[in-house]
Amino acid sequence: MPGLVAGDQYDDLTGAVQQIILSSSESDYLDQLIPLLKNAETQTQVTPLIHALNHVSADREAQIETICNSNHQEFINSVNQLQSVREGTVNLTSEIMELSRSIQASTEKIAEQKKALVESRGVRQNIDEATQALKDCLEVLRLANQVHDLLGKKNHYAALRALDELQNVHLREVTRYKIAEMIERSVPATQRLIADAVMMDLNTWLYRIRETSQFLGEVAFYHTEMRRTRQKERGEKDEYLGSFKLNSAVELVADEPEEFDVLNNEEVQVDFSPLFECLHIHNALGETEKFRADYAATRRRQKDLLIPQAINLLDEESSSLSSLLEGAAGFAIVEKATMQKTENFRAQSDVDELWDSMCQSVVSLISSALHNVDNDENLLKIKGVIALFIQTMDSWGYPVSSLDSLLLTLFDKYSSLLKKRFSDDFQEIVSTDDYMPMPINNAEEYTKVISVSWYTPPAGQERPEDIQYPCVLPFSQMYPLVCIDIRNFLNQIYLFSDDHFRHTTVIDKTLKESLDELLVDKVCKSLVDRLSSQYPGQIVQILTNLNHFEDACNDLEDLLVEARSSSSAAGPVKLNATSQFNAAKKRAETRIFELVNSKIDDLIETxxxxxxxxxxxxxxxxxxxxxxxxxxxxxxxxxxxxxxxxxxxxxxxxxxxxxxxxxxxxxxxxxxxxxxxxxxxxxxxxxxxxxxxxxxxxxxxxxxxxxxxxxxxxxxxxxxxxxxxxxxxxxxxxxxxxxxxxxxxxxxxxxxxxxxxxxxxxxxxxxxLPDFSGSREDVSKKPSTHFGDFRDRLGGFTKRDRS
CATH class of the missing domain: 1.20.58 (Methane Monooxygenase Hydroxylase; Chain G, domain 1)
Structure with a gap:
């Protein structure tokens, strides 16, 4: 058996066996044995191992026998021990074999479990990744739906912010999914939806602004009227403050405690939030310039819609003109407020262009309708509305030169109508006068006549109670009537400049020229024409009237200097009527000379x-x-x-x-x-x-x-x-x-x-000679039937004349 093992292999197994034998414990024994069993060649070397073990055992037995020969008993014991060891070795070998099989089975099972674990971990990872992808996609879908929900709730800016967040944040996390591509393609359309929706809201706001413009202008006019009243009250209390016009620096400072927001008050509130939102959204979309151009075009169209095709200036209440100017004022106020509340949105040139265009349309419309107005009172009302419009717009910083020129046209028309009316009145007064000294029945009549006439009573007759009534004043009734009309003419001319009229020198010049024309053409010439009368008494009365008119012109010149509208004008005022009345007096005297001399000649001829x-x-x-x-x-x-x-x-x-x-x-x-x-x-x-x-x-x-x-x-x-x-x-x-x-x-x-x-x-x-006594003028004749009318006019004068 030992011979069957190759030498080197055997030596290795012998060494391993030696190590196993030399192990200090069973655990070390197993530790030495396991590597041999795990070796890929172990399965084929178990038998040589056994042979090696047998060889070692034989060596040990030889050693034991040698030892036993010397120590038999000990040898016997050693043999017994060896047998026990051998039996243990056999058992151990069996266990080792069993263990090897068990290890092999366990290893296969572990490998299968590990494979299953790896597979399960992959599935779980896929599930986790799918779950996360689903969550990301659901979040993207939620944000996409949220954009449309916000759009439906008209939270346009919030919708745009959500869309921006969706596009720049959440879509980047799901770029590998097809849904990201679909949503990415829908972003421009959604942005267009937001832009269209906000423009729809802006158009609604613009429509409401257009509908509110007239009421806004009406509130602004009312506020200006209140400022006028307060300035008038300040002027009554302090003459210095009264010298300042509306919208002057002093008036603006004095009126600061009465601060009033035309755009936000109890009557009207103009909310610019839709405009701000639309501007912000278009700015975010990078379409600011396009929005600015669209907005400007819309405002131009709205401006055109404000101007009607024609206007009725014959309305006694001037409602048509008021509506036009209130609408224009409200439109311009919104434009100015828009420019103030935004930055680089409405250019000053655009606003000025709209204002100039609107003013030209208003001026053209009013000028074309002026030929229908033939009443000076209506013109004064028209001027009052236009002046209110000018002062309101001037307080908002708009140029009003073209409107001032319109007022000049109105004044020319107004002065012409006044001159015509008073010309007819003067003509009637002169033609219906009785040319007799004016009888006065009581102190009330005397006071009224003296108050309206430029007449200085002789000494002892200054007070009405010092006069015995009835009495006779030297002039005929035409003189106080003309004086009343002159005062009324003065007052009504100066009424034109009460509210706002910067061409004060024109008023002074027109007033002087008109007074000269009225007094010379309608009074002086009419009296001169009547000098052809053959009645000396009538000529004398004309001469008396001319003398008083000359004195009245002298007083009137002083009055014109005091009432002069232009503060820059200086020097005296000279009326041509003064010299004309003086020349007429000389003609009247000459005519009296002619009549008296003719009578004298007739008498001397006898x-x-x-x-x-x-x-x-x-x-x-x-x-x-x-x-x-x-x-x-x-x-x-x-x-x-x-x-x-x-x-x-x-x-x-x-x-x-x-x-x-x-x-x-x-x-x-x-x-x-x-x-x-x-x-x-x-x-x-x-x-x-x-x-x-x-x-x-x-x-x-x-x-x-x-x-x-x-x-x-x-x-x-x-x-x-x-x-x-x-x-x-x-x-x-x-x-x-x-x-x-x-x-x-x-x-x-x-x-x-x-x-x-x-x-x-x-x-x-x-x-x-014939008796000429019967031809003499009798100053005690009964008063003219026109005097009753004169008393009526005196009563009306206290209501009309402001002097």
């Missing part, structure tokens, strides 16, 4: 002197008596209403004409010779006239008008006495005959002769 008479009358000729009576009536009745200075001047001119007319009688070429008796009769008449004049209160100023006549009469008397040579004595002539014309004096000296008259019977002079 003089019948017998220049060759030898009879000396006892009294003055009848024509001289009629002449002095006519002069007295003219002075005391016809010229009664004239100022003393003017009356004296007319009287002086009349007496001068009387003197010239009387001098013309003896100087007539038909009179060749004049008897002393005729000179005496002529001198009696002249002395009677001079005595009449000397008896007048105004004699010192009037008697000089008859000096040439008196000196000439004295010269004729000296000639009749044969002392005519004194006229040629320069030492005496200069004193007694200084105002006698040398040629006429010489002519009269030639005509007067000194021959004694032939006796002639005495006879009484008889008047062959």
């Amino acid at each position: 003089a019948e002197y017998d220049w060759l008479s030898n009879y000396i009358p006892d009294s003055a000729s009848p024509y001289i008596q009629e002449l002095t009576r006519y002069l007295s009536n003219t002075m005391n009745m016809v010229l009664l209403g004239l100022p003393e200075q003017m009356k004296e001047r007319i009287y002086f001119e009349a007496l001068t004409h009387v003197g010239e007319a009387l001098l013309s009688l003896p100087l007539d070429p038909g009179v060749r010779r004049i008897s002393p008796q005729a000179v005496a009769a002529y001198r009696i008449d002249i002395d009677d006239l001079i005595s009449y004049v000397e008896a007048l209160p105004e004699a010192p100023g009037l008697i000089d008008s008859l000096t040439p006549l008196r000196q000439t009469t004295d010269l004729m008397g000296l000639a009749a006495e044969g002392k005519g040579e004194e006229f040629f004595d320069s030492s005496k002539s200069h004193t007694r005959f200084g105002q006698v014309d040398k040629i006429k004096g010489a002519e009269l000296l030639e005509k007067v002769f000194t021959a004694p008259p032939e006796p002639a019977p005495r006879r009484e002079r008889m008047s062959i």
